[in-house]
Amino acid sequence: MGLQAPWNLSTEYVHCVRRLWSDTGVKRCYKRSNEFQLIESAKYFLDRVEKISMPGYIPTNSDILNCRKTTTGIQEIRFNVRMPSSLGGGMQEFRMFDVGGQRHHRSKWMQAFEGVQAVLFLISCGGFDQTLREDPKQNRLAEGFELFRGVWHNRFLAETGVIVFMNKQDVLEQKLLAGKSIRTYFPDYDDYVAFADKDQLYDELARTRSFIRSKLLDITNEPPRRTSHLVGRKRTCFFHFTVATDTQNVRTVFNDVHNIILTKNLSKMDLL
Ligand SMILES: Nc1nc2c(ncn2[C@@H]2O[C@H](COP(=O)(O)OP(=O)(O)OP(=O)(O)O)[C@@H](O)[C@H]2O)c(=O)[nH]1
């Protein structure tokens, strides 16, 4: 006997979903889904509704990674990572604290800041043409930049390593392929392109990625907000382009992050 699904997607229901999903009007709406709030993975699951409705369906890793579950409290995840033999081998325990990104969950962030060695800051590049669920007037990427500014300049994190994941690169690419441009939402993109090195930034995706990175870099180059003993010291921020739903990509990125944390002794590395 196969596993019993906790829900019952009847044949009729699946048929209706399929018809709706192939309807031209619905397709047109989907193309404009940046104008309303639709979860990122809607297409992923609607494309797979038949598979999901099958008796005995077991989610794949990819199915699980594409699920959307808002983080509310602070989630602690502990896991062991193999140490490179150059550093003596063996295993090392990592403790990761996941905090909720939505506005009403951010007040809890401070509780997680104390004693951390590194902050992994995820910013969704794919959200450049969307607004916040909490505030339909605020652009998601612009909110991400503001939030990053707050984290970078936070005095409790003044000596903490910061690694930025410029995430949802796949979504960004799809949107650009569909003819969208970040300049509609960030008019300063044109100035950036005008001064950019044309040889390096050969296509629109490369230019857009580079623009987003430059906006974040600019923030790290701002003078510290308050006078502290850190004034005059240079901190480095590490950047990665990521697709969090792509396990291979995350594996590579995590290896880099692991190396940064291990070999550079994060608590001191950024403070030259
Ligand atoms: N296509 C794509 N989807 C992604 C990527 N990263 C995350 N997602 C999807 O985006 C949705 C939100 O991901 P979450 O991990 O819940 O986001 P979060 O930042 O933790 O959100 P909060 O818990 O509310 O702070 C999920 O459906 C994920 O599958 C990515 O790089 N590409």
Ligand SMILES: [Mg+2]
């Ligand atoms: Mg979360």
